[in-house]
Amino acid sequence: MITLTHFLIVGACLFSIGLYAVMARRNAIMVLVGIELMINAAVLNLVAFGRYDSEHYGGQAFALFAIVLAAASVAVALAIILNVYRHYKTINPEDINHLKD
Amino acid sequence: MNPHLLTILIFLPLLAAAVMLTVPARRQSAYRYIALVTGLFQLVLSGGMYYLFHPKGAGISQERLYQFVDHIPWIRLDMGGLGRLEIDYFVGVDGLSMPLLFLSALVMVIAIGASWNVQKSAKGYFVLLMTLDMAVMGVFSALDFFLFYVFYELMLLPLYFLIGIWGGVRREYAAIKFFLYTLFGSVFMLLVIVGLYFSVTNPDTGAHTFNMLYMMDPANYVSGSFFSALANQELFSIPARLLGFIVLFIAFAIKVPIVPLHTWLPDAHVEAPTPISIILAGILLKVGGYGILRICFSIFPDAAVQSAWWLGLIGVVSIIYGALVALTQHDLKRMIAYSSVSHMGFVILGMASLTTEGTAGAMFQMISHGFLSAALFFLVGMLYDRVHDRGIYHFRGLATLMPRYTVFVALAFFASLGLPGFSAFIGEVFVIIGTFNAESVNGLLPRWMAIAGSVGILLSAAYFLWTLQRMFFGQPYLKGGGAWSKALTDASPRETAIMVPMLVLALVLGVYPALAFDKINASVLALVELVVGN
Amino acid sequence: MTPDTPTYPILAAFATVLFPFIGFLLSALAGKKAKSGFLAIITIALSVITAGYTFAMVWGEAPIHAQWHWFTIGNEAFHLGIFLDNIAVLMLLVVATVALPVHIYSVAYMKGDPGIHRYWTYLSLFCAAMLGLVIADNLLLTYICWEIVGFASYLLIGFWFTKDAAAQANKRAFIINRIGDIGFLIGFALLYSGFGTLDINALFGMEGLFVVPAATDAPASAAQGGLPAGWITVAGLAFFLGAMAKSAQFPLHVWLPAAMEGPTSVSSLIHAATMVAAGVFLLARIFPLFDGTVLLIIAATGTITALVAAYFALTQFDIKKILAFSTVSQLGFMVAAIGIGMYPIALFHLVTHAFFKCLLFLCAGAIIHEMQHLSDRHQLGIDPQDIRQMGRLRRYMPVTFATMLIASLALVGFPLTSGYLSKDALLIHAFEWAAWQQGVAHIIPYVLTFVSILTSFYIFRLLAKVFFGPTVTAPLANGQAGIHDPSFWMLGPMLFLAACSFFPLFTLQPLHYAHAWLLEGIGVSTPWAPIPLLHVAVPAVTTAATLAIAALAWHWYVKGKYALKTDGLLYRFSLHQGYLDSFYDRVVVGAVLGLANILRWLDKHLVDGIVHGLAAIGRGLASIAGWIDRQVVDGLVRLVGKLAWGLGSMLRHTQAGRLQGYLSSLFLIILVILLYHFIVQA
Incomplete structure (x- = not known):
C-alpha cells in the first residue's frame, strides 16, 4: 500500500532534483524548471498531508493556491529571462553578476 | 586740558591701522603717509605732554602724583569663592615714563622715515608697525599689571612678523630666537603676576587687584599670602619675594639685554630691516630698563636692595663683555648691536647703585641711547641700502666718497663713546658717579665696580675709533670696486632730515641736560626713597 | 663760599672763551666757504684782548668766582662757572697769546690745502675748549673741556685723513688720552662721592677742604673729608693718570710723537705749547689733593719721562719727532717740579716752554715747507722732514736760523733766555728738595741735570745738521736750491715768539729767577732752607756743559768727525724709541x-x-x-x-x-x- 512515507520520499526526490537544477544548471530556464520542481515537491507534500485534514481540506486549498502562484511567477520569470536575454545576449546566470557591489 | 590725552596717544596708531586696512592694497604710498602723519601727530602730542608735564609729579607709588591719568574699570568678573576679578584700564605717566613716551614717539617717526622704501606688502608692514606703536605706548603708560602684560605681549607679535617677513637672509632663525627668548621671560612673569594678584587687595573694596600702585604698598598685602613681606614664604628654599624679583628681573633683563641673556640681540639686529633695528634698539631695550625700575624695584624694594650687588656685577660684566666682543666684530651692524649691550650695561649699573645720581644717570642713559642707537642703526641702514654690504673690512676711505655721511657717522660715534657735549656723556658720567657714591650713601656697591665700568668707556672709544679709522679714513678702497663707488652717494635730503634732528637732540641734551633731569628728578627721588628708604 | 656776581673780568673771561666758540660755530656753518681763516683770526685776536684785560684785572688780586645753575640731579645742583685766580688768568693769557701767532702763521702755512675750512673750524674749537679748560670752576666742567680738547686734537692730527699714518696716529692719540680721561673721571667721581662737591675753589681754594700741606709728606687733610686716606691716594693717582696721558708722560707718551702726523702749525700750538701742558695745569690746580706717596710717584714719573724722552730724541732723524720728544722731556721736567711740590715753578716752566717750543715748531714748519717746495721743484721725492736731507740751510734761511737758535738756547736754558730762568729755578729747587728729603731722592736732581745736558746735545745736533752740516741733497749743496725765508705771515709770528723767549718778559734780572713776576704772583713757599751755593753752581755747570756740548756737536756733525758707532744696542734702542710702539x-x-x-x-x-x-x-x-x-x-x-x-x-x-x-x-x-x-x- 502507498503510505505517506512514499509521498514524502517522492517529494524529497523532486525537491532535490529541483535544488540541483537551481544550483548547477547554466541555463536560466532550467533554473526556473528547478524552481517549479521544488514548488511541486512542496505541493505534493501539501496534498499528501492534506489527507489528515478532511474537515477543511486545507492541504488541497493551499496546493491549488500554490499552483496558481507558481504559474503566475513562471510567467513573470519568463518575461524577466526574456528581457535579460535581450540585454545580455545570454541567459547563463554565471555571466549575469551585476548584482555585486 | 583734555584728560584723555594719554589714551589718545596710545590708541591713535590703532586708528591709523584701521584706516590703513580700508585703503586698497594697490595704493602703496598711502600707507607710509598715513603712518608718517600718525607718527608726527604722536610726536607733537607727546611733546606737548612733555611740556605740560609738571616736574613735581613724582608718581611711583602714589596715584595722585601721576599725570594724564585715565582710570576706568575694565573687567569685573565675579569668580565666586575667589572674589571679584578687578582689572582696570589704568594709565598714567610720571617722570620715569614721560621721557620714554616722548622718545618712543620720536623713534617711531624715525623708523617710519627709514621705512620709506619698503615695497614688500606695504600694507601689512605698516599695519604691524602701527600695532607695535600702540603696544609700546601702552607698555610705558600702563599702571595695571594685567594691562601692562597685555601690551607687553602685544609688542612681541608684530615684531616677530616684522623680523620674520621683512628681515634678512636668516630672518626666520632670528625671529624665532627673539620670540622664544622674550616669551621665556614673560611666561614666568605671568606666574608672578598671578601670585601678586592673590597677595594684594584693594584697600577700598577689599577685592584682589592687579593695580601696580597697590602692589607697591606693603600694607595692602593679605597677611600670610605668598608675596607678603611679613609672611616670609619660601619656595625651593628661596624667599618668595626674592624669587618674584628674580623672575621679573630676568623677564626684563632679557629685553635690556644683559650678559649672558643677550645673544638674541645681535641676530635680531643683523636680520631685522633697518626700521625694526631702530625700534628694537631705540625703544624695546628701554622697555626692559623701564620695567626693572617701574616693576621690579617698586614692587619688590626689599629684594632689590638684597640683590643690588649682583645687579651691579651684571651691569659691569655687560659693559666690559659687550665692549670687548664689539671690538672683534666684522659686521658693522653686529658691532653696534654689541655696543648696545655695553651701553645698556651702564643702565643696569646705574640702577643697581640705588643712588639718585646713578638712577637718574641710568634714566638719562636710556633716553640718550634711545636716539643715539637709532641714529647708528639708521646710518648702517644707509650704507646697506646702497651696496647691500656691511662688512667693516669691505670699505676704506669712505670719508672721501661720502663726506656728509662721514660727518654724521663721526658725530654719532663720538656721541656714543661719551664725548662731552653729547647726551651719552652725561648718562655715563652720572652712572659712574652714582656707583662711586653708592659705597658712601648706602653701601650697596663697591667702588671697584665704578672703576671697572669706566673701563668700558675706554673700550667703547677703541671700537668706535677703530671702525672710523678702518672704514672712513685712508685712501678709498672698496670691495665692490667701481660699481660700489658709483652706488655710494652721499646722504640724501630725506636721510639728512632724519639724522640732523637726532644729532641735534643728542647735542641739546648733552649741553642742557636739565631738559630731561627736571622731569625725571622727582620720580627718581621718590623711587630711591621707596627702595632704600624702608 | 657764595659765588660773586658777574663782574667785568668774569664777563671778559667768558668772552675770551666765547669768541673762538662763535668762530667755531660760524665756520662750521659756513662749511667750505670759510677758507680764509679770517673769522678764526679775528675771534682769537678778540680773545687775546679780553684775556689781556682779564689778566690785568685779576693778576695779584683776590680770586673771582661766578657760576650759573646748569642742571639739578636728584637734589644736587650742578653749575657752570668761571673761577679766576692767578693761575687761571695766567694760563688764559698764555694760551690766547700763543694761539694768535699760530693762527696767523697758518694762513700762509696751510694755504691751498683743499680741506682748509675744516682746519679753521677745528682750530677754533680747540681754542674755545682750551680756554674754557683753564677758567672752569669745577672739575666736571674741566673734564668736559679736557675731553673736547682731546677731540679737537684728534680731528687735527687726522687732518690729512687719507694718509694711513695720520688715521692711525689720531686713533692712538685719542685712545691713550681716553686712558687718562678714565683716570680723571675716576678721580673726580671719587672726590664727589667723598665731599659732595666738584667746585675747585671749595675743594682746593685757600679755605678749601684740602689745605695746602705745610710739608709735602703730610697727608692731605684726609681727616676732613668723607673719603678714607687710601681712597684719597687712589684719587690722586687717578688724576695723575689723566695728567700722564694728556701731558705725554712715560709710558703713555707714545701718542705724542705719532701725533706729529698733523700739520706742523697744529703740532706747535696743541702738541707743544698748550694742550699737552693741560696735564701739568691740572696737577697744579688740584695740587693740595696729593699726599706724599702720590707726589713721590709724580716726581719719579716726571724724571723718568724727562730722561727717556731726551734719550729717544738723541737719534731721531725726523725733525718733528726730535721736537716732539723734546716736548715730552720738558713736560717731564714740569711734572717732576709738581712732584717735588713746586707747582709754581712747573707753571713757570710751562709758560716759558710754551713760547720757545711753539717757536721751535714754527721754525721747523718753515723748514719743512721750504724742503717740500725744493723736493717738488726738483722732483727729488725726499722726505721733507728728514734732517739727513737738510744742511747748509743757514745760507738760505738766515732769519729762520736766528729765531730757531734763540728758541734752542731757551730750550737748553742758556743765560739771558726765559728758559734759563725756569730751568734754573727747577733744578735748584730739585737739589734743595733732595737735600731736604735725604736718601735716594738725590737721584732726581742729578738725573734732571743730566737730562738738561742731553737736551743740549740733541738740539745742537739738530741745529748743526740742518743749518751747517754737509748735505746729500744736490741743489742745497751747489747753491741752486732757490729756497728762502718764508713770507712775512710766517716770519712775523716767529719773530714775535722769539721776542717772548728772552728774559725781560719775565724779570728784569737776567740771571736770577727769584724776582720773576710770575713766581711772585703765584707765590713760592718752600718748607726747606735755600742752599745759596746752588744758585751759582747749577747755572755755571749747566751753561758750561751746554757750551761744551755745542762744541762737540759742531765737531761731530759740521766737521763730520762723528765718533760713535751707529749699530750699538743703545743707539738702536733710542732710534726705535725703545720699541715701545711694537x-x-x-x-x-x-x-x-x-x-x-x-x-x-x-x-x-x-x-x-x-x-x-x-x-x-x-x-x-x-x-x-x-x-x-x-x-x-x-x-x-x-x-x-x-x-x-x-x-x-x-x-x-x-x-x-x-x-x-x-x-x-x-x-x-x-x-x-x-x-x-x-x-x-x-
Missing part, C-alpha cells in the same frame, strides 16, 4: 684683542651654544612627543579603523553577484539553522 701693539693691544676674541668665541659657542643646546633639547623632546603622538596615540585610532576596514573588505567578497551563489548560501544557512535546531532539540 710692545704696545703686540702686548697690550694683542692682549685686549686676544681677550676679545676669546670672548667672541665664547659668545658664539658657549652662550649661543647653550641657547642652541636648549633649543635642541626642546626640539628633541618635541620630536619624541611627536613620535609618540604619531605612533601610539594615532596608532590606536588607526587600529580601530583598520579593523573595521579589514572586516569589511573580507566580507565584500561574498557579494559576488551570482544568483546561484546567493541561493546556495541561503540554502546552506537554512541547513545550518535546521541542523542547529536538530542538535539543540536533541
